[in-house]
Amino acid sequence: MRDTPDASSASPQGNRPPSEHHSPRTAISLPVHGVRHHVDVEDRWTLGELLRDHLDLTGTAVWADGADVQTVEGLARDGHLSPLQQAFIEHNAPQCGFCTPGQLMMATALLNTIPRPDAAQVQQALVGNLCRCANYNAIVEAVVAAGAQQGGAA
Numbered sequence: 001m002r003d004t005p006d007a008s009s010a011s012p013q014g015n016r017p018p019s020e021h022h023s024p025r026t027a028i029s030l031p032v033h034g035v036r037h038h039v040d041v042e043d044r045w046t047l048g049e050l051l052r053d054h055l056d057l058t059g060t061a062v063w064a065d066g067a068d069v070q071t072v073e074g075l076a077r078d079g080h081l082s083p084l085q086q087a088f089i090e091h092n093a094p095q096c097g098f099c100t101p102g103q104l105m106m107a108t109a110l111l112n113t114i115p116r117p118d119a120a121q122v123q124q125a126l127v128g129n130l131c132r133c134a135n136y137n138a139i140v141e142a143v144v145a146a147g148a149q150q151g152g153a154a
């Protein structure tokens with residue numbers, strides 16, 4: 001669900017059926033992709049649960065930098081994949097795709113910190129993201145290529 005800036009958004013229950021119990025709730029205001037959402041959350045919800053189950057961001061791989069929440073859905077702009085997403089396609093980085101949102105978000109954070117990482121820096125940054133397809137070489141190549149492109153190298 002997308003919303004206009006500073007407009008209220010998700011219903012307290014989102015897409016879920018009404019809960020049988022009455023868990024404690026807290027009203028929060030949360031910026032996601034630059035759009036502020038006002039949501040009445042159950043105190044036990046995780047950020048991932050809120051994004052996936054109540055804001056319909058089902059590809060959720062979360063990156064919260066303290067100012068704004070970013071998910072994989074926010075990488076493309078105006079219907080165009082980001083250079084990193086395009087590099088993933090060109091290097092066949094997604095196999096089954098299960099790990100791809102997390103790899104993309106971690107790589108995005110890396111490229112924001114180190115614009116032109118080498119393979120060792122990419123491996124270090126993505127070490128916590130497991131790929132069940134073991135497609136690590138292609139993922140690293142894609143991130144290095146995206147960095148080189150963003151840095152203006154060949």
Ligand code: FES
Pocket residue numbers: 093094095096097098099100130131132133134135
């Ligand atoms: S592409 Fe299948 S788990 Fe990584």
